[in-house]
Amino acid sequence: MFASTSQKVSTALSLFRVTCTGILLLSFLPTILYSQVYNGNATLTKKVNANGVSSNGLNGITSGVSGTPGVRGWFYFNITSIPPGSTITSATLNYPTASGTQNSSSQANQLNALSFDPQTLSGTALYNALVNGATNVTNLFTGRWSGTHPLALNTNGPNGGNVPTATNLKNFIQARVNVGFNYLAFSLVRGSNNLYNFQTPSLTVNYVPPPPCTNPPVAGNTVINPSNACPSTLRTLSLNGATFGAGQTYQWQSSPNNLTWTNISGATVAQYQTNITTNSFYRCVVTCGSSSTSASAQATVNNYLTCYCNTSYPNGCSSGDEIKNVTITGTTLNNNSNCSPGSYNFYTSPVHNLTKTVSYTLQVTLGSDAIGQHAAAWIDYDQSGSFEVSELVGNQTTSVGPNGTAVFNFTVPATAVNGQTRLRVRGGDDVPINDDESCGNTSSPWGEAEDYLINILTPAPCNDPPVAGIINGPDSVCTGTNYQLNATGFSTGTTLQWQSSVNSGGPFTDIPGEISAILSVTNAAADFYYVLKVTCIDSAFTVVKPVTIKQSVNCLCPQPTITIVLLTMKLPMLRLVF
Numbered sequence: 262m263f264a265s266t267s268q269k270v271s272t273a274l275s276l277f278r279v280t281c282t283g284i285l286l287l288s289f290l291p292t293i294l295y296s297q298v299y300n301g302n303a304t305l306t307k308k309v310n311a312n313g314v315s316s317n318g319l320n321g322i323t324s325g326v327s328g329t330p331g332v333r334g335w336f337y338f339n340i341t342s343i344p345p346g347s348t349i350t351s352a353t354l355n356y357p358t359a360s361g362t363q364n365s366s367s368q369a370n371q372l373n374a375l376s377f378d379p380q381t382l383s384g385t386a387l388y389n390a391l392v393n394g395a396t397n398v399t400n401l402f403t404g405r406w407s408g409t410h411p412l413a414l415n416t417n418g419p420n421g422g423n424v425p426t427a428t429n430l431k432n433f434i435q436a437r438v439n440v441g442f443n444y445l446a447f448s449l450v451r452g453s454n455n456l457y458n459f460q461t462p463s464l465t466v467n468y469v470p471p472p473p474c475t476n477p478p479v480a481g482n483t484v485i486n487p488s489n490a491c492p493s494t495l496r497t498l499s500l501n502g503a504t505f506g507a508g509q510t511y512q513w514q515s516s517p518n519n520l521t522w523t524n525i526s527g528a529t530v531a532q533y534q535t536n537i538t539t540n541s542f543y544r545c546v547v548t549c550g551s552s553s554t555s556a557s558a559q560a561t562v563n564n565y566l567t568c569y570c571n572t573s574y575p576n577g578c579s580s581g582d583e584i585k586n587v588t589i590t591g592t593t594l595n596n597n598s599n600c601s602p603g604s605y606n607f608y609t610s611p612v613h614n615l616t617k618t619v620s621y622t623l624q625v626t627l628g629s630d631a632i633g634q635h636a637a638a639w640i641d642y643d644q645s646g647s648f649e650v651s652e653l654v655g656n657q658t659t660s661v662g663p664n665g666t667a668v669f670n671f672t673v674p675a676t677a678v679n680g681q682t683r684l685r686v687r688g689g690d691d692v693p694i695n696d697d698e699s700c701g702n703t704s705s706p707w708g709e710a711e712d713y714l715i716n717i718l719t720p721a722p723c724n725d726p727p728v729a730g731i732i733n734g735p736d737s738v739c740t741g742t743n744y745q746l747n748a749t750g751f752s753t754g755t756t757l758q759w760q761s762s763v764n765s766g767g768p769f770t771d772i773p774g775e776i777s778a779i780l781s782v783t784n785a786a787a788d789f790y791y792v793l794k795v796t797c798i799d800s801a802f803t804v805v806k807p808v809t810i811k812q813s814v815n816c817l818c819p820q821p822t823i824t825i826v827l828l829t830m831k832l833p834m835l836r837l838v839f
Contacts, residue, residue, distance in 0.1 A: 335379045335448040338464050340434075345441035345531040346471035346505025349434050353465045354447070374399040374433040375446040377486070378495060378534070398448070401429045434466060440484075440499045441511075441531020474506025474549035483544050483558040490560075491568035492538040493647035499532045500545060500555055509549045516542040519557055537562060538645070568646025569683055570700035572710035574604040581630030581663070582689035582707035589613065590622045600628075600709060607712040612681060615640075615673050616718045618756060620777035623654055623669040628689050630707070633660040636667040636688035639699045640715060642677040648685055648699035658693040672777040675756075677717045684713040723754030723797035732793060732806040738785045739816035746780040746806060751795045758794040765790050765805055785810060 354372075375398060437445060445464070481502030490496060498513055513528035519542040528535070531545075537560045544557040574582075578600040588595045594613040598606065615621065627634040637656040639648035655669025667688065687694055690705035698704065730751030738744050748757070759780045760769035769792055772780070780791065788809040792802045 335375065335446060337379070337447075338445040339443065340438070340445055340466070341443040341530075343438055343466065343468060344470050344505075344507060345438060345509075347438050347468040348471070349431055349438060350467040350469060352431050352434050352467070354430055372401045373448040374401050374430070375448055376437075377446070378444065378497065379446050379448075399429065399433055401433070401447075438468070439505070440501065440503075441505065442497075442499065443530060443532055471506045474509035475504050476550035478506070478509055478547045478549040478551075478553050479504040480545060480547040480553040480555035482556045485543060485558050485560045488558070488560060489563065490537075491563045491646045492536065492565050493568065493645045494536070495534050496537050496560060497532060497534050498528075498543055498545070500547070503531075503547060503555065505531070506549060509547060512546045512548070514544050514546060516544075516557070518542070519559070536645075563646070565641075565644050565646035566681065566683070569641075569685075569712070570647065572605055572685075572687065572700065573702045574706060574708045574710075575702070576706040578604045578628070578689055578707065578709035580707060581628040582634075582691065582705075583628040583709045584625060584636075584686060584688045584711050585628060585664070586624070586626040586666075587686055587711060587713070588624045588626075589615070590624070592621065594713060596711075596713070598711065601711070604709045605711070606709075609714060612714045612716045613684075614716045614718055616720050617673045617677050617679075618675050618720055619753075620670065620672045620757075620779060622779075623671065623686075624666050625657075625669075625686055625688050626666045627661060627664070629663045630689070630691070631663050633691040633705075634662060634665050634667075634688070635660060635690045635693050635705075636686065637694040637696070637698070638669060638684065638686045640673075640684050641682045642674060642717070644678045644680065644682050648683075650696045653696050654684075656694060656696055670777060670779050670781070673717065679717050679719060681714055681716050684715045686711045686713070720754040723752050725797040726799045727752035727755045727795045727797040727801045729793065729795045729801035729803045732791060732803050734806065735808060737809045737811045739811050740786060740813070742785045743781070743783045744785060744808065745782070746791060746808075748778045748780075748793045748803065751778075751793070751803075752797060752801075754797065756796045758796070760792050760794055762790050763788065765807060782808070 434445060479502065481500045481504075484499045484501045486497045486499070487494065511529055511531050513525045513533050514522040515525055516522045517539070522544070525533075525535070540559065540561050542557045542559050545555045547553050547555065576582075578584075583600040584598060586595070586597050592613050592615065593611055596608060623638055625636040625638065627636060635657050638654040639652050640654055641648055642652050643649075654671045655667070657667035657669075661667050685699055687699070687703060687708060687710045690703055690708040692705045694703045694705075728751055730748050732746050732748050734746035735744050746759075751757070757776050757778060759772045759775035761772055762769045767790075769790075771794075782789075785808070788807070791806045791808065792804075795801045795803075
């Protein structure tokens with residue numbers, strides 16, 4: 262079992278000192294993105310299993326790989342302080358081991374250098390790359406590590422041997438610095454039966470800064486990695502065959518047609534990372550006194566509708582852990598279903614329309630299992646081919662019970678991109694679903710996922726002045742009660758804003774974030790008065806809706822009514838015969 266608390270450490274730490282030889286010595290602590298504690302041991306790194314599920318961790322103090330076989334971990338160093346073109350003289354990558362480690366006599370461990378950014382791959386793709394040894398994965402060391410000595414990849418090799426390993430590390434760093442990369446990534450794969458608790462890895466690099474840049478510089482060729490990918494994939498732009506030197510500057514440019522070029526704001530490093538959402542060309546202007554421009558390269562983008570990640574439920578949905586109905590009120594979506602093969606179904610037709618700025622209610626009816634019934638849903642509003650946490654429609658974190666229905670009220674944002682996109686619904690899960698678990702496994706091995714095609718529309722032009730409509734809901738409630746107000750009859754194509762006041766005559770102020778037709782109020786504690794502001798160009802306001810607190814005597818449980826029914830009985834007639 263493992264802990265589920267996570268922490269993200271976004272900035273690497275760098276320590277600098279100048280040696281007597283004039284060589285700058287840098288010691289780095291890695292940027293540890295996510296981590297996991299297994300069996301109570303403080304072992305941290307980002308880990309991914311064969312199902313593509315990344316595990317989250319406890320803190321940002323230590324790093325390593327531990328746990329069951331089949332887990333692959335990686336870590337990350339920020340090396341922006343090493344100037345591109347520097348000469349690497351030596352490097353040491355050190356893993357001090359903690360107590361309680363256990364070595365394997367049957368299977369070796371591996372340390373790999375990654376020529377790709379692990380953040381750009383899905384969990385499954387990353388796992389496969391680390392397991393299969395892709396062309397951009399370099400094995401630095403394979404062997405068995407002692408549980409009492411650190412693994413130091415330096416001139417003495419790991420645990421005092423193997424000079425080629427240190428050479429491989431140096432060559433890897435040199436190749437990355439030569440092309441201006443600003444990070445180093447490594448993966449750590451433990452052998453079967455190994456248990457290692459590494460303290461935070463450290464990297465020490467000795468280097469000689471490059472000489473002054475050459476005028477005119479050579480810009481070389483633009484390299485885009487990967488050249489073809491989905492919109493949500495982070496791409497790396499770098500230079501091949503360029504000269505590097507102190508004082509040299511960079512400006513990346515983009516073009517839709519390889520003719521008209523625009524500077525990319527902030528893209529002023531030799532190696533630049535960005536998301537690319539449309540087919541575009543890229544080049545870099547390299548300046549040392551005069552300027553040269555790299556040969557351009559094109560980045561192509563896959564259709565986002567083909568980019569969505571897979572879901573997985575190892576134990577399936579046949580035990581009452583299913584989605585039985587998905588409905589969005591006011592639309593054509595009202596779909597009854599049973600447990601699907603593979604616990605997943607993509608309903609490609611019909612396409613269901615949603616209008617920007619309009620509020621809807623999504624209802625997800627779940628299966629009969631009594632252990633737990635949870636649900637969550639996402640809509641890819643930006644058409645990136647992925648479901649971000651910011652695109653969460655709703656998350657039912659408490660079980661709705663057997664055959665229960667999760668209800669999510671949501672408003673399509675005005676910033677949503679017009680056209681077709683996907684709605685993803687997950688449900689039937691025994692335990693709550695995390696907001697970021699739209700892909701792969703969830704925290705429950707039981708459940709089901711369904712995808713639907715959604716078409717985002719621009720609202721029809723509103724009429725001005727608008728009609729405000731009316732507010733429906735209770736007039737009075739008991740203290741501590743939760744209640745809802747629902748606005749109807751207002752003009753379409755308008756924006757909404759709920760306002761409240763403690764006085765019937767105002768002043769009324771906006772309730773932050775309440776811009777849909779439904780206002781939910783929890784734990785009523787005082788009298789409040791509400792209006793809905795409806796805006797086209799001008800604004801209209803509903804009639805004030807009061808919701809007051811009842812007197813306590815009216816909130817007591819009613820006394821039971823006792824009805825006494827007097828029964829009469831008819832006795833049979835007795836006939837005497839003499």
